[in-house]
Amino acid sequence: MKPVKVGLLGLGTVGGGTHQVLMRNAEEINRRAGRRIEVVSAAVRHPERHVDVVLPLATDPFDLVRDPEIDIVVELIGGIEPARQLILEAIAQGKHVVTANKALVALHGNEIFAAAHQQGVMVAFEAAVAGGIPIIKALREGLAGNQIEWLAGIINGTSNFILTEMRDKGRDFADVLAEAQALGYAETDPTFDIEGIDAAHKLTILASIAFGIPLAFDKVYTEGIAHVSREDVQYAEEFGYRIKHLGIARRVAEGIELRVHPTLIPERRLIANVNGVMNAILVKGDAVGSTLYYGAGAGAEPTASAVVADLVDVVRTLTADPGNRVPHLAFQADHITDLPLLPIDQVVTAYYLHMQAEDRPGVMAEITGVLADQGISIEALIQKESAPGSTIVPVIMLTHRVREERLVRAVEQIEAMVAITGTVTRIRLERLNAD
């Protein structure tokens, strides 16, 4: 089947990331979409800055949206104009559109969707809210059986980074903001982020999808975080609360509340523990109860992840028979591969070990010697006090990562030691960090 042809408007952070992900994961994406997705050109303002990109570059974006070869236009230039005119022109040309432009969708979505509806083309915008978190899909499809009662989201990473630093390090707002700008987490003009405008754009979109109401950015109450002092953060802590900058949309008897402001939330809530630049959205549906969606809310590749998911959605809809739009197992039936599934003794992981040892000199050296022979290094070790009248002490340790067969051999040898009573408890340990 012939490839679907994509034109990129913009090759900045997100545009470059999208091109990168489409190239790097081309095979995986093809296995899922059932058809190759090919970027055939990109429109950029300064072609001389992209000499390393192996792609035909256009300087007039209107040439790109009118190019008859292109099936899908991906708009990643941001801002209102010319993005709005470009998208409307692409729609008029019968092209499908994918955009990450939250401001544009929040302010002009009603107009754009009406035009798309008229032309029978798709306009997809997963990347417009919370970066790589598939929250649009979750609300629009995954929770389609629910009355949504409310949602509350940490949907601006810069504000969350600042509040997290204020709490962790007892620092002042202005101080942290300066650091965030230096680290590139905050723009040189941080108004959109810290005054809540960016969050209000995203909340507008989420609320519209949750409740089936028109997009109404101008009705969102918006308050930023500049007036939150480090004392407030600390006092909140004393009451058992964290301060987060939330976008909240709630259905009440009289209508819909739409508001962005700093908010105290109980520290035991999962969302209170979403720190740094990360985003999360908590959604309360009448049937499902509370669900939470967490991930990176910005950045080149997280945002590209959402853009590419939208591209795959469009391609699946264009291509597959309606009886099988999304493949059962995510990948097309003729692209399921039979990778080796490893037996547990070939797995590499860290371990928690708990054993009962005699409390006399030399025992610890013997245990650690067995571990060393198998190439197992110890990360932490605690030897407990023995019970009164007993010479047996619990020894607990954490190991570094090792292939399980080696650990099994070491444990067999330890259990055979005369100084060891009973069996060694082994529990695997995973750090689950994102690296």
Next chain:
Amino acid sequence: MKPVKVGLLGLGTVGGGTHQVLMRNAEEINRRAGRRIEVVSAAVRHPERHVDVVLPLATDPFDLVRDPEIDIVVELIGGIEPARQLILEAIAQGKHVVTANKALVALHGNEIFAAAHQQGVMVAFEAAVAGGIPIIKALREGLAGNQIEWLAGIINGTSNFILTEMRDKGRDFADVLAEAQALGYAETDPTFDIEGIDAAHKLTILASIAFGIPLAFDKVYTEGIAHVSREDVQYAEEFGYRIKHLGIARRVAEGIELRVHPTLIPERRLIANVNGVMNAILVKGDAVGSTLYYGAGAGAEPTASAVVADLVDVVRTLTADPGNRVPHLAFQADHITDLPLLPIDQVVTAYYLHMQAEDRPGVMAEITGVLADQGISIEALIQKESAPGSTIVPVIMLTHRVREERLVRAVEQIEAMVAITGTVTRIRLERLNAD
């Protein structure tokens, strides 16, 4: 447009919940799907137990799957047979199928999907993994641009409840299990839950979708939680870890690791703080980084939420023009309603207040009097020490919920008091509990 007709196999916990949600949210679902979803009959083993259900009941489920009036068969009886035969017969009859049956999908999904592919019908199974959390959709569609590197999930609520209780209350496994059975969180025969078989069924499905490999339940290494002692839970805590029962699927150079076992994870990870019967799945993609999906993994209505989402997916695919399969704003364009969006002074919420007050008798009475006049009650109050040589003290309080206009009036009056210096800091407080 004429309604889509659904037949239910089973009216137990999930079947009853599905019928309930479809009736209660009929209008909302219709606004999203663009077409009414109508349950026309249900097959049950004991019709006499369902005399309160206003629905034609069949006793032979094969009659239902062969009923020419029915478009979609929803299988909620669980177990392998006759569920397998019923689904294959429904497919042979050209009907679409929605199922919540994790064991069946994990063990016989390859056969069922091949049959569905052949017949060009849909088989949807969002409810088979993690109840109401739309994790199948997230992996299959939302993260379609990623190479999935690994995923780790708390996907059995019973095991998580037991481990949470062991940690919170220092109780033994057997003790908590007995309580879980009394509360109905654990089955009378809890083998499937506590030995990890149920989690292995779900992991089989997740891994297949994440990596595009055939379903291979028999290759999953499976270990339960019965051997974890309360001492282990406590020792892990001393190292800064929590013990969770995880299903882990990881792509490594040699192939795929597939394993279910108790696991230590650092307590600062969000997933380490998923407690009680709740489920969560952490997914690491190469582009998006880490994303997490949290919610209720079982129960009548959370599972029904996923079943109904699948029904809406099927109906949208059957009905909509391919150019607009899922409506932009989740609800069909002619079903967007214009609900009132409330101004901020009409919002009802709790507040954190922080003010500088003179430290003399009567001031506190004056402040609380103003609040009482506006019907605002105080939940907590801290008066700090004054700085040396100063008579001004910080007063911090949390209020109960109140309409914002009342709070604004009270704050104006407090700021006008001679005993108050400067302005009152107000930060809204939301408990975000699921009630």
